Amino acid sequence: MVVKGIRGAITVSENSAGAIETAVMELLPQMIEKNKINPDKISHVIFTLTDDLNAAFPAKFARQNLNWEHVAMMCFHELNVPNSLKMCLRILIVLNCDETFCPDFVYLKGASNLRIN
Numbered sequence: 001m002v003v004k005g006i007r008g009a010i011t012v013s014e015n016s017a018g019a020i021e022t023a024v025m026e027l028l029p030q031m032i033e034k035n036k037i038n039p040d041k042i043s044h045v046i047f048t049l050t051d052d053l054n055a056a057f058p059a060k061f062a063r064q065n066l067n068w069e070h071v072a073m074m075c076f077h078e079l080n081v082p083n084s085l086k087m088c089l090r091i092l093i094v095l096n097c098d099e100t101f102c103p104d105f106v107y108l109k110g111a112s113n114l115r116i117n
Contacts, residue, residue, distance in 0.1 A: 001096055001097065001098060002096075002097060002098065002099050002101075003043055003094060003095065003096055003097070004094075004095055004097055004101055004103055005092050005093065005094050005095070005103065006031055006035050006037075006092070006093040006095060006103040006104070006105065007090070007091070007092055007103075007105045007106075008027050008028070008030070008031045008090070008091045008092075008093075008105060008106040008107065008108075009027070009088055009089065009090040009091070009106075009107050009108070009111035009114055010023045010026060010027040010088070010089050010107075010108040010109050010111050011023075011085070011086075011087050011088050011089075011108075011109040011110035011111050012049075012053055012087045012088070012089050013087075014087075015052060015053050015054065015055045015087075016055050016056075017055045017056035019055075020049075020053060020055055020056045020058055020061070020089065021056065021061040021065075023058075023089050024047075024058045024061040024062060024065075024089065024091075025061060025065055026108065027089065027091060027106060027108055028062055028066070028091060029066075030106045030108070031091065031093060031106045034104045034106055035093075035095075035103060035104050037093065037095060039066070039068060039071060041095055041096045041097060042068075042071050042093060042094070042095055042096075043072070043094040043095060043096055044071070044072040044073065044074070044094050045059070045062065045068075045071060045072070045073045045074075045091065045092065045093050045094070046073075046074055046075075046076065046091070046092040046094070047059055047073065047074070047075045047076070047089065047090070047091055048075070048076045048077065048078045048089070048090045048091075048092075049075070049076075049077055049078065049088070049089055049090075050077070050078050050080075050084070050085070050086055050087060050088045051077050051078070051080050052086055052087055053087060053088075053089065054077075057075045058075055058089060058091075059073035059074070059075050078090065085110060085111065085113075085114065087110075088110070088111055088114075090111075
């Protein structure tokens with residue numbers, strides 16, 4: 001068994017708990033579905049927010065809405081790099097998987113220009 005990371009990002013409409021929850025619950029289910037993730041195989045999840053987003057912890061919404069009470073999750077701020085994308089939530093799911101697993105990354109809304117799939 002190996003460990004691999006699955007990246008995803010989405011822009012958030014405003015700095016409010018409701019907007020952060022909406023973004024988490026739009027991005028995370030797509031990451032899960034695209035990669036056929038079994039929560040029991042998740043090692044941990046890292047959420048990052050740009051410094052203009054601080055109204056809520058994104059992990060809270062995964063815990064509440066997906067019942068991920070036993071998944072280790074942490075929330076951090078992204079580096080404040082000049083001219084970088086604002087109002088952005090990023091998620092890194094670290095997954096225990098077999099060597100043949102090929103992660104499918106998900107970038108939504110304004111974050112779609114961060115990476116070309």
